[in-house]
Amino acid sequence: MIHTLSYEIVDGHIIVISSNGNLLIDTGAPSSFGNDNTVSFAGRNHSVKKDFMGVSPKSLSDHIGININALIGADILNQYDIVISPYQRQLFVSEEEQHVDGEELELDEFMGIPILKASMDKDTIRMFFDTGARLSYLHPNIAKTYPRIGTELDFHPGIGRFNTETYRVPITLGGETVELVVGILPQLLQMTLMMSNTSGILGTAILSDYLVGFAPRRKKLILQRLKKELPNGMEAKRYPGAPQPARLPGNVHAETGMTSVSDNPFIDLVRKASSLNWCMKPYCTTCGAMDFRSALQEVGGKLGGPLADALADVNLDELTSMPNWEDAIQIAVRDL
Numbered sequence: 001m002i003h004t005l006s007y008e009i010v011d012g013h014i015i016v017i018s019s020n021g022n023l024l025i026d027t028g029a030p031s032s033f034g035n036d037n038t039v040s041f042a043g044r045n046h047s048v049k050k051d052f053m054g055v056s057p058k059s060l061s062d063h064i065g066i067n068i069n070a071l072i073g074a075d076i077l078n079q080y081d082i083v084i085s086p087y088q089r090q091l092f093v094s095e096e097e098q099h100v101d102g103e104e105l106e107l108d109e110f111m112g113i114p115i116l117k118a119s120m121d122k123d124t125i126r127m128f129f130d131t132g133a134r135l136s137y138l139h140p141n142i143a144k145t146y147p148r149i150g151t152e153l154d155f156h157p158g159i160g161r162f163n164t165e166t167y168r169v170p171i172t173l174g175g176e177t178v179e180l181v182v183g184i185l186p187q188l189l190q191m192t193l194m195m196s197n198t199s200g201i202l203g204t205a206i207l208s209d210y211l212v213g214f215a216p217r218r219k220k221l222i223l224q225r226l227k228k229e230l231p232n233g234m235e236a237k238r239y240p241g242a243p244q245p246a247r248l249p250g251n252v253h254a255e256t257g258m259t260s261v262s263d264n265p266f267i268d269l270v271r272k273a274s275s276l277n278w279c280m281k282p283y284c285t286t287c288g289a290m291d292f293r294s295a296l297q298e299v300g301g302k303l304g305g306p307l308a309d310a311l312a313d314v315n316l317d318e319l320t321s322m323p324n325w326e327d328a329i330q331i332a333v334r335d336l
Contacts, residue, residue: 002098003042005091011064012134012204014084016091021069024060025091027077027214028130028201030111033057034070042093046076055157063155071132074112078216084131086207086226100213102224103174107216110196114214116221118200119172121145125199129214129221133203135164136171136182142199143167143184152183162186171202176223178209267326270319 007016007025014025020039032039033049035057040046048070050056060068083092083100092098107129108115114129123142135154137143146167155161164183171180182200185193193199206212206223213222319325 001043001096002092002094005042005093007089007091009089009204009207010066013064014091014131014204015064015066015068016072022067024064024068024071024132025077026071026073026130026132028113028128028132029071029073030075030113032071032073032076036070039070039072039076041072041076042080042095048076053157059157063157074109074114074216077214078112081217082214084207084212084214086211097215097218098213100211100222100224102211102213102222103176105174105221105223107219107221109216109219110198113196114216114221115196115198116173116202118202120169126197127200127202128193128196128198130201131204133201134205135166136180136203136205137164137185137201138167138169138182139190139193139199140184143169143182149181152181154183156186156189159186159188173202173223176210176225178206180205267329270325270329 005016016023031052033052038045057068081098105116146169211224
């Protein structure tokens with residue numbers, strides 16, 4: 001049986017809304033923990049600790065900015081096949097094997113955390129696949145050979161907030177090459193990479209370009225490149241192995257998944273992007289959000305591209321603070 005779990009990307013983190021509240025999905029954490037002694041995930045109850053090495057749901061909540069009830073780590077995730085579908089914003093979780101077409105990578109592991117091989121020019125290294133990381137990271141000897149693009153403020157539960165220089169690096173994963181923004185870990189965290197014979201971390205930014213099939217029991221990670229433009233509609237973007245969706249409650253919009261909706265999916269999407277603080281950069285590799293153009297394309301088909309062009313230079317905070325901004329979007333859609 002395949003369990004379908006809807007999620008949102010919040011500050012680069014995969015957050016599933018469940019009967020247990022908000023669940024942070026973190027392949028980079030060896031152990032799960034939560035506010036309660038058990039957590040329900042994919043149809044089963046799992047016993048969890050209250051914290052892990054001093055990190056608790058409260059400390060995660062303070063960092064991410066929303067309430068986190070539990071972290072689902074490698075000890076639970078590694079019992080399943082999981083497909084992460086960015087366009088559908090859903091996880092498909094099953095104890096049975098799930099098969100995804102795409103580039104298949106072999107996985108190793110350290111303390112249950114998945115490790116894959118990646119190449120940059122002549123360097124072939126091992127990287128953790130960490131869905132708890134909003135940024136990707138490389139050893140400084142590698143990262144500093146590529147163009148520097150700025151600095152980012154990030155957070156690690158063990159050391160708190162830190163600033164990192166960022167670099168734009170083309171990373172080859174099997175037969176796929178993707179350009180990612182990567183940082184450099186503080187010295188203390190670099191030592192933890194050395195202990196596991198790894199030189200980097202692949203974070204959630206990969207979801208801007210790929211649907212991911214995670215099969216830890218078979219030691220496989222499959223990358224299926226997303227299509228940015230789909231003139232024939234959005235069905236081709238969807239994971240074909242997904243079960244048929246159940247009938248949605250009357251107050252849930254079928255396109256956006258929002259419970260407080262208008263009769264216009266474009267308006268709902270603007271509200272959603274604003275509430276989740278999407279940075280609105282095309283194909284964002286920093287906040288991990290699906291880029292606004294692709295999101296508009298998904299809910300609007302052929303109208304999505306022109307409307308994205310019209311809103312390209314609009315600040316969402318300014319837009320949503322304007323009186324009657326919903327009417328303005330209604331008019332824009334009608335005139336396209």
